Amino acid sequence: xxxxxxxxxxxxxxxxxxxxxxxxxxxxxxxxxxxxxxxxxxxxxxxxxxxxxxxxxxxxxxxxxxxxxxxxxxxxxxxxxxxxxxxxxxxxxxxxxxxxxxxxxxxxxxxxxxxxxxxxxxxxxxxxxxxxxxxxxxxxxxxxxxxxxxxxxxxxxxxxxxxxxxxxxxxxxxxxxxxxxxxxxxxxxxxxxxxxxxxxxxxxxxxxxxxxxxxxxxxxxxxxxxxxxxxxxxxxxxxxxxxxxxxxxxxxxxxxxxxxxxxxxxxxxxxxxxxxxxxxxxxxxxxxxxxxxxxxxxxxxxxxxxxxxxxxxxxxxxxxxxxxxxxxxxxxxxxxxxxxxxxxxxxxxxxxxxxxxxxxxxxxxxxxxxxxxxxxxxxxxxxxxxxxxxxxxxxxxxxxxxxxxxxxxxxxxxxxxxxxxxxxxxxxxxxxxxxxxxxxxxxxxxxxxxxxxxxxxxxxxxxxxxxxxxxxxxxxxxxxxxxxxxxxxxxxxxxxxxxxxxxxxxxxxxxxxxxxxxxxxxxxxxxxxxxxxxxxxxxxxxxxxxxxxxxxxxxxxxxxxxxxxxxxxxxxxxxxxxxxxxxxxxxxxxxxxxxxxxxxxxxxxxxxxxxxxxxxxxxxxxxxxxxxxxxxxxxx
Amino acid sequence: xxxxxxxxxxxxxxxxxxxxxxxxxxxxxxxxxxxxxxxxxxxxxxxxxxxxxxxxxxxxxxxxxxxxxxxxxxxxxxxxxxxxxxxxxxxxxxxxxxxxxxxxxxxxxxxxxxxxxxxxxxxxxxxxxxxxxxxxxxxxxxxxxxxxxxxxxxxxxxxxxxxxxxx
Numbered sequence: 001x002x003x004x005x006x007x008x009x010x011x012x013x014x015x016x017x018x019x020x021x022x023x024x025x026x027x028x029x030x031x032x033x034x035x036x037x038x039x040x041x042x043x044x045x046x047x048x049x050x051x052x053x054x055x056x057x058x059x060x061x062x063x064x065x066x067x068x069x070x071x072x073x074x075x076x077x078x079x080x081x082x083x084x085x086x087x088x089x090x091x092x093x094x095x096x097x098x099x100x101x102x103x104x105x106x107x108x109x110x111x112x113x114x115x116x117x118x119x120x121x122x123x124x125x126x127x128x129x130x131x132x133x134x135x136x137x138x139x140x141x142x143x144x145x146x147x148x149x150x151x152x153x154x155x156x157x158x159x160x161x162x163x164x165x166x167x168x169x170x171x172x173x174x175x176x177x178x179x180x181x182x183x184x185x186x187x188x189x190x191x192x193x194x195x196x197x198x199x200x201x202x203x204x205x206x207x208x209x210x211x212x213x214x215x216x217x218x219x220x221x222x223x224x225x226x227x228x229x230x231x232x233x234x235x236x237x238x239x240x241x242x243x244x245x246x247x248x249x250x251x252x253x254x255x256x257x258x259x260x261x262x263x264x265x266x267x268x269x270x271x272x273x274x275x276x277x278x279x280x281x282x283x284x285x286x287x288x289x290x291x292x293x294x295x296x297x298x299x300x301x302x303x304x305x306x307x308x309x310x311x312x313x314x315x316x317x318x319x320x321x322x323x324x325x326x327x328x329x330x331x332x333x334x335x336x337x338x339x340x341x342x343x344x345x346x347x348x349x350x351x352x353x354x355x356x357x358x359x360x361x362x363x364x365x366x367x368x369x370x371x372x373x374x375x376x377x378x379x380x381x382x383x384x385x386x387x388x389x390x391x392x393x394x395x396x397x398x399x400x401x402x403x404x405x406x407x408x409x410x411x412x413x414x415x416x417x418x419x420x421x422x423x424x425x426x427x428x429x430x431x432x433x434x435x436x437x438x439x440x441x442x443x444x445x446x447x448x449x450x451x452x453x454x455x456x457x458x459x460x461x462x463x464x465x466x467x468x469x470x471x472x473x474x475x476x477x478x479x480x481x482x483x484x485x486x487x488x489x490x491x492x493x494x495x496x497x498x499x500x501x502x503x504x505x506x507x508x509x510x511x512x513x514x515x516x517x518x519x520x521x522x523x524x525x526x527x528x529x530x531x532x533x534x535x536x537x538x539x540x541x542x543x544x545x546x547x548x549x550x551x552x553x554x555x556x557x558x559x560x561x562x563x564x565x566x567x568x569x570x571x572x573x574x575x576x577x578x579x580x581x582x583x584x585x586x587x588x589x590x591x592x593x594x595x596x597x598x599x600x601x602x603x604x605x606x607x608x609x610x611x612x613x614x615x616x617x618x619x620x621x622x623x624x625x626x627x628x629x630x631x632x633x634x635x636x
Numbered sequence: 637x638x639x640x641x642x643x644x645x646x647x648x649x650x651x652x653x654x655x656x657x658x659x660x661x662x663x664x665x666x667x668x669x670x671x672x673x674x675x676x677x678x679x680x681x682x683x684x685x686x687x688x689x690x691x692x693x694x695x696x697x698x699x700x701x702x703x704x705x706x707x708x709x710x711x712x713x714x715x716x717x718x719x720x721x722x723x724x725x726x727x728x729x730x731x732x733x734x735x736x737x738x739x740x741x742x743x744x745x746x747x748x749x750x751x752x753x754x755x756x757x758x759x760x761x762x763x764x765x766x767x768x769x770x771x772x773x774x775x776x777x778x779x780x781x782x783x784x785x786x787x788x789x790x791x792x793x794x795x796x797x798x799x800x801x802x803x
Contacts, residue, residue, distance in 0.1 A: 006793075007793075008757070008761070008788075008789045008792055008793065009761060011742045011745070011746075011792060011796060012666075012742070012746075012757065012758075012761045012762070014738050014739050014742050015666060015739060015742045015743055015746060016662045016665045016666045016671065016762065018658055018662065019657075019658050019661045019662065019674070019675075021657075021658060023654070023657075024653060024654065024657045024678075024679075025679065026650055026653055026654065028679060029653070029679060029682045029683050029686055030646070030686060032679075032683045033682075033683045033684075033686035033687045344750045344752075344753065344787060345787055345790070345791055346748065346749070346791045346794070346795065368783065369780050369783035369784055369787065370753070370783050370784055370786060370787020370788070370790075370791075371787065374750050
């Protein structure tokens with residue numbers, strides 16, 4: 001019968017009893033450790049062989065004419081890299097074949113960054129060019145991403161070899177790589193929302209991961225690479241306008257959350273009465289998006305496609321609390337997967353999920369060594385499908401320094417400008433139709449377009465005119481002084497209009513053409529008045545445009561060519577209900593409708609603006625003889 | 637006086653080997669889960685240590701460096717030999733039924749501890765290392781060692797009490 005074990009030393013004594021003292025065999029150790037003479041000679045021969053190989057390979061690079069001086073890094077490419085390169089010689093059409101000299105592959109770039117390690121390998125080709133192979137982080141290891149062959153030297157100041165949405169976990173969704181000409185010493189990546197970061201260069205090459213939060217919304221996407229010379233002057237720019245555009249919905253393209261259908265799902269209390277909350281919404285293109293809100297502020301926003309490929313996706317957030325940081329774990333699981341946290345003290349806790357999401361705040365009591373989280377275990381059908389060790393991640397996991405909140409674009413974290421359209425000290429602010437505008441005293445204007453707004457739908461992917469204006473009501477006609485800057489649309493556009501404030505309003509005009517009563521309407525895509533004059537101007541201009549667009553339309557020009565004015569009945573029959581026949585040229589048509597009067601070679605068209613102003617165009621022999629729309633529309 | 641900037645001397649390694657052989661073997665047996673392999677594992681670890689003695693950087697006591705090599709060799713052996721059973725039940729002396737039962741119970745309890753706790757216990761009890769040397773061996777702070785050992789003791793006794801109660 002066994003005895004009760006009451007002490008650790010007794011238990012361990014029982015586990016491994018002492019060995020008999022035999023003094024060991026030190027002589028054997030010394031003998032085995034001594035390298036045999038033959039082996040040493042073999043090593044020498046091997047060293048000579050390696051040296052000869054290196055010498056033989058040197059001319060391929062030294063004679064390759066690669067312009068920049070390259071400092072090769074130590075390390076050999078993996079077999080996967082070699083295999084990828086070897087494929088270039090296969091199935092190529094005659095005259096276009098590229099034959100990389102795989103054995104001469106050298107590493108020219110390696111950096112360990114926030115999202116893992118990126119490496120670039122350079123391989124000379126028999127045709128005189130080079131091939132670049134990019135390796136980057138994947139779920140389990142560093143793997144080749146892509147390889148491409150081209151000229152030996154960069155043909156443009158900045159060359160982007162690849163960009164787009166990549167693999168990886170929750171914190172890394174995209175990548176960007178390429179090379180620059182030698183004169184470029186610094187590279188800056190700028191985002192649509194105005195954020196920027198430095199991209200390290202090595203041998204003129206660069207590769208970087210793009211954070212998941214930068215891939216979810218167009219407003220956060222990378223926008224431009226800026227190259228600077230040794231003096232810090234901007235000498236090159238590369239627009240990344242097509243970033244992510246190659247990816248179709250459901251095919252890896254970052255989905256977009258349908259914010260209007262968002263609902264709260266999970267909540268975890270934090271110290272000081274605050275909390276972290278997970279809100280979910282459907283994603284356009286399939287899947288769901290989860291938004292993490294800490295103390296009322298959006299922290300991160302990650303979308304996942306369905307079905308989820310991995311049993312568990314885990315995100316770590318060190319949320320700011322009064323005492324420093326709270327460790328919050330959140331993420332999603334595959335349907336049917338049960339999650340369990342195991343701790344160093346041997347205890348375990350089953351983690352509840354809701355709609356396949358989970359959200360847990362680790363209490364401070366679990367920060368103590370010996371009680372910490374040691375492992376996350378995922379089970380499906382009672383079988384362990386994934387173990388994620390946590391304890392080995394060390395004390396940094398429990399850092400008291402909270403994470404920095406990522407910079408977002410226009411809508412989520414930034415407090416929207418005040419709705420009042422008026423002068424507020426040094427800044428003019430206004431908002432209308434999901435578009436907010438701030439104009440500071442120096443003529444710098446920030447436009448913020450909500451992605452749920454009509455303007456966003458109309459303007460995405462087009463070139464637009466950002467403009468602000470001074471107007472003076474002189475009757476009509478209006479006296480208009482507008483400064484417009486033509487740019488590619490960005491939901492958080494920042495422009496310098498260099499016009500004197502105060503403005504009466506600002507607008508974004510689409511690059512699309514107008515037809516009478518088309519889907520775009522007669523208002524600009526975004527119109528934000530700052531005062532009553534601006535409001536009146538936008539209303540009256542829309543009416544003037546409507547009238548002018550009709551007169552300019554191809555169908556109406558056909559009627560105008562006849563010389564004599566077309567009878568009212570014919571015009572009404574041709575254009576339908578928006579046209580009313582008027583009994584006299586000065587009669588006011590009903591609001592929202594266009595009046596038409598004709599006699600002989602003279603015709604009058606008129607329309608009443610919401611402000612009560614009557615706009616008219618007089619045609620004589622089919623030509624515009626008189627109107628009060630001048631200055632409000634360029635249609636005529 | 638000739639200063640030693642880096643690397644270990646043969647004499648230093650031999651001194652540890654001769655004075656701490658029993659503890660080294662017990663450690664190797666506990667980590668590898670095989671009493672029979674422990675003798676060879678210690679020999680192999682010291683062959684490596686002698687061969688690579690120039691790599692010792694003197695940032696920690698030489699005992700910590702040597703024990704770390706023993707732990708690594710034993711752990712590699714365990715991985716290579718590992719079957720699906722995690723419990724190293726064969727390391728007990730197997731001399732009679734009751735001791736076998738108790739050794740198995742202890743082995744199961746020890747095996748369920750987190751690895752760091754387990755190694756801290758072995759280094760403390762079999763190798764008789766101080767906290768500083770344990771910290772250097774496990775590459776953690778000495779404060780962590782104290783907390784880890786405390787947690788390990790508590791957990792082990794608790795597990796043993798549980799298994800005692802359920803027998």
